[in-house]
Amino acid sequence: MYIGARSLMAPVGLVVLTVALSACTTAPTPPAVASVTLSGTNNLKINEPSQLTAVAKDASGNVLTGKTFSFTSSNPDVVTVDANGNVTANRLTSDNTPVTITASVDGKTSNQFNVTTYGLEFAVGTFNRSALGMSNTFAHFVKLRLPDGSFPPAGSGLDITGPGDWNGGVPDTGLTINRGTAQSAIGLNTNPATPGIYNASTTIAGQTYTASATLDASSLLPPVTNVQVTNVTASDVTVTWSPAVGAAMYIPFIVDCGTTVNPTPAMCTTTVLATLPTGTSANFTGLSLNPTHTYAVLIRAVNVNTREANPATPPQLKVSQNGVFFRLP
Known part of the structure; x- marks a missing residue:
């Protein structure tokens, strides 16, 4: 009986010792973030998303994995960035002034990543001629910047397609963006101000630019x-x-x-x-x-x-x- 009692005590002591040793084990401290770098495409075409890459490193320059970054845009109305670093140009930057994107993690902020934009902006609307006893017609606004920041060449063509049988159901191709001296231009023609979605396109130096806009025929500017x-x-x-x-x-x-x-x-x-x-x-x-x-x-x-x-x-x-x-x- 004594031997049996002794054999029962040994496993109990062993279990207690094992638990005590496990409780004293401490996980190693992960290295701290010393720097964050942000890279990607600096010149974005409107409505064409691009991916930024954020990298965190420790003081020895080793890349730290498994980090979740927070991204910020200095002007989200022009350039937006989501939680995964996807950036989208919504419109042209003002006078080519860049929008700044940064990434942060564990209290460290990246370099300022500057982004400029290019592409076609387009709006449609109404030409109110009622004060002169004439019917209202179609109006459009365009603004285009090329990848190098320049304006389109003089006489650059513009095609516009409208809803239904607008312009006889065919694109209006007798248009120009501007005279090469301004970033924007207004166009008026005799087509009716038909409500709906309009699409504009132009091809310059082998690159095609497109944009769309919606016309509200009831939105009128009162005359002088x-x-x-x-x-x-x-x-x-x-x-x-x-x-x-x-x-x-x-x-x-x-x-x-x-x-x-x-x-x-x-x-x-x-x-x-x-x-x-x-x-x-x-x-x-x-x-x-x-x-x-x-x-x-x-x-x-x-x-x-x-x-x-x-x-x-x-x-x-x-x-x-x-x-x-x-x-x-």
């Missing part, structure tokens, strides 16, 4: 009011008007309506002179007005200022026009 023509001579005309709510730019111009005493706006097609004032008045000088002709002064209002170096593309382009006829006294 109280258009007044004063100080009329054969060479000079002063024009004033009351502002249109929501307008960012005014384009006044004078057109020749021929010898008809009471013309309609559709009869006035020849542009005599155009100016781009910043306020609500314009002085036309150096004219050669014919005393037997009727003229119209037209004030075009726009909800985006294309005279700026890099205007923001509006969600909806809105243009309106109003004016009055006049003759030499």
